[in-house]
Amino acid sequence: MRLQRIGIKLVLFSVIDGTLRVYSEQGNVPSLEWTGEKSLDQTVDELVRRIPGLATDQGYREQLYTFSSTEVSPSAEVPLSGTKVGEYDVAIAYYVLLGEHKIPQSVRSRWIPYNAMTDSPDLVTITYAVQRLRWKIEYTNVVYSLLPAAFTLGQLQRVYEAILGKQVDKRNFRKKILSLGILKDTGKKKRTGRARPAEAYSFKKRTLSYVEVL
Amino acid sequence: MRLQRIGIKLVLFSVIDGTLRVYSEQGNVPSLEWTGEKSLDQTVDELVRRIPGLATDQGYREQLYTFSSTEVSPSAEVPLSGTKVGEYDVAIAYYVLLGEHKIPQSVRSRWIPYNAMTDSPDLVTITYAVQRLRWKIEYTNVVYSLLPAAFTLGQLQRVYEAILGKQVDKRNFRKKILSLGILKDTGKKKRTGRARPAEAYSFKKRTLSYVEVL
């Protein structure tokens, strides 16, 4: 029985300055060997805690895929050709969503716009993570994890636009998002720029829930 | 560094006699320890080959999830509470789709209707696999892997109904499936029951392709 090295890879997302970004050092996504001493979850926690300025127990987490360095068969989910698992035989990839407000200014230089990661060895993982995230925001309330407790519809829309990579119509966006019934109006106002204050909303639930598409 | 045991679990699906079934022995889904000597893919192959009456390189395969026996954090994808990974510390689950015509009559007794698996220790895995399969047939042509090269629209509809667990309207089903443009009319006829022969269709592509929802 050959010794296997199992790694955990973490794609950390945040929407900062209206741009979807990932945390990266030297073009790589954070990773850690899983030794089996702790659970997978605890290992992911540890990986998050190692990121400058972050605590654990923050944000939304989801397992993405388990990549194998020797994978050959066609996979429906992930375009495997070109997949790098780096120094590991198997890498279990996760993504985590963090609100901009939880990331100290001082460490934001390591948060890179995801579409500037084209040369990263982790490109496949990142691309797949973005795809999964795009799917997820369409039919769940996950974006709660990228926003502060209270926010304006404008802020919310900018988060969606950053993730989807395209602009959406303001009126249609509001109509749809309000019809989903996942937001509650706080009755307060909030100013985002230097212009007119906007109504502040919050999520009814700040845990993942699937949206009634009816 | 503690020694970890990594398992591969396999949910084998087929639609037999109009019912979605999984292969099971004593209520368990096939599994195998992954020793690291072969790739994950090769190990899955080996697991398929061990099933009575089956060859490898058959059907559609997709990785589902990597379960950890010590998982505690809430997962969006999979309801983890109650997840059993059996004798392993970590289990990587896959599902495979096989056409009824590839399964010898003599071994069909081990193919159990999926909704009769309520007492299986693999219930969570199976349930999740069914959910993923349901999603997948909505926006891809995966069902090709559950049907012979030529089939009638009636057969196709019965496969959909078995997977979705509900009946669908014949006219609406035909309208939609034909509009997707994934089928081609063979010009031949095929008789399924003892009644009027039906037009035979085949899939334009028998590899996974995503369907243009327009």
Next chain:
DNA sequence: CCAAAAGTGTTCTGTGTACACCCATGA
């Protein structure tokens, strides 16, 4: 002639999408 499955259209409803202007505020 009967049982069994094949085949075929129309109507309604709801959702997505396109689209333009006025309002409140701070600088």
Next chain:
DNA sequence: TCATGGGTGTACACAGAACACTTTTGG
């Protein structure tokens, strides 16, 4: 007063869903 973002309604196109009868065949 100007720049900035907030806020609002309508019309059209398309897709999903409901719904019933005739046809072809073998037994």
